[in-house]
Amino acid sequence: MSNATHGLELIGLTKILGGRVIIDNLNLTVEKGEMVSLLGPSGCGKTTTLRMIAGFLIPEKGTVNVAGKDVTNLGPEKRPSAMVFQNYALWPHMTVFKNVAYPLKIRKMGKAEIEKRVHEVLEVVNLMHHKDSRPGQISGGEQQRVALARALVQEPDILLLDEPLSNLDAKLRVKVREDIRDLQRRLGITTVIVTHDQDEALSISDRIAVMNEGRIEQFSTPQDLYDQPATEYVANFIGSLNRIEGGYADGQVIPGNEVVGIRPEDVSFSKSQVAGSYPATVELVVPRGHFHEVYLKRADASLRAFVSIDVPKAGDIGFAKVSKALVYKDGKLVRTA
Template identity: 60%
Template sequence: MSFLVLENIKKSFGQVQVVKDFSMAIEKGEFVSFLGPSGCGKTTVLRMIAGFETPSDGTVVINGKNQNRLKTNQRNIGMVFQAYALFPNMNVFDNVAFGLKVAGKPKSEIETRVKEMLELIHLEHLADRYPYQLSGGQQQRVALARALAPKPQVLLLDEPLSALDAKIRVSLREEIRQIQSRLGITTVFVTHDQEEALSISDRIVVMNAGRADQIGTPSEIYNRPATRFVASFVGTLNIIDAVVVDPAANTIKVGENVVKLREPIGALKGGDKLSIALRPEAGSLSDNAKGDTSLTGKVTSSHFLGSVIRTKIDVGGDQISFDMFNAPDAVMPQAGETVTLCFNASDFLIVRE
């Protein structure tokens, strides 16, 4: 049986239903991210796991035990918030030791465990400092150590990096993942940042309007989005209007280009409209580019972004972006130039509603 199970969870505040029939099974030691825009219900699900909110319907099960009637302090859960929530009147050592002291652990055990935690976050040399003497990244690492010190069965992280600058966010998310892997603790991470979710998760739950639009590995979420929302929210994606030419032959028309898809068109008939998607990195303008499919259009803009050059072309009225890696001898396509973008038919995705 899975370690953390959410069964048909619902949550309403008055007449507003913010979580709608949410179900998921999380394995022991798995790192799962809830990804979505503000107001999609991801933090509410996290709070129901923690016990801060009670489900309107459904159950939360941890290690085979129904948690619905247990208070937060009875669930053996560690939680890290966006705001570090450190005690300003306690030094680093005492902040990390807080949960252990509340649990009545012996002094020797507390000292040993706190030392282990401070070594884990590489802040043992700052044990006597107070929160105001630490940087934001250091404070968040202390908050993480405090959550882990009592050896919780589940770790919950609610937007823990959003208050930090970009460089610190990258290094700290990698550190969090390394610590989680080392300890093997089941972890649920809430974020609105797709790069964070894609880079550190075993699986991602993309939430939209209180529902899980898709649950899958980072590769599945990025490369095979299940809905239009997932396709538009995760990564940069071209959504292109097309017309079915021949369902039996699996061909569609994009502008003046006829393209044969790998993915079955389904029940549509000739003349029906459908939406397809293409990642910007899928195409190439190289003369020796490999691919079984191409689109021809006119360049509308081209921008130098450092590591990549992003170009937009007009294909039958659709603006299609594509990226190519920068190189010292790279030639940027010029506005007004007619170009042919080569790629594989398998790079096209049919976007379902």
């Protein structure tokens, strides 16, 4: 089962905490050099999963293989993994250099070798000029990079990041996530990043595991998750959705036990009728930066559309067309229409 070409394999992982099943028979395979996000709402078990990969928690059942090696019962310091914690966990009284050197020091590495490795990694994260500063003297983004350097200096087979960007403001978050992705690609390091921010997951991951209550709902590429969300849960979690229960017309009758999901990007409005469009009234238009959110009322349904050119006004009368619909039954995708 274990395959040396995989960066990480989780097989049938189960974790019970406080008498509850928190992780439920979870399976995940990450390829070498791949960047995978664990994405899901608060409390779905992302951190618990990451802690089992890192060795801070031991599963009740299941196996953790890193780079083809079974590490399930090894402590964190014996695993070829390094973790960056959400709050960075830097030592405030130590300089940047000493913070980064710490994991090597506790491994009793020689002084010259430590200095060489720390300098190299500080170059990589572009922080050499701050090597003698203390965490309190540098910015949040720089602290984040110190925490990253402290993980990278260990030259792990797998890098684990738990919401590493959540303490940064929106602008810096985008910049640092691009830096991390860039570095990850350059070093070719297998990486698992935890986030509850879909935008973040979509923009930096090779694949995303969408989690729900201790299980993985879908594991796929960002594009695939967006275009073919396998469950209603995933469709709602990734992107935005118009949800119409049974009876929806649009030229077809939808059975009562099916739900139609329509991406607002797949709804268009025009003043004149085109094939497949139906009469609609514009009820509300909300500017959203680079597009407008347009609320449309049709005889069969209320629909939200994202419009960026020829934006209508509230009260306009015209026609709305749906170019793609996702049809769910018992929460599972049965067809696209």
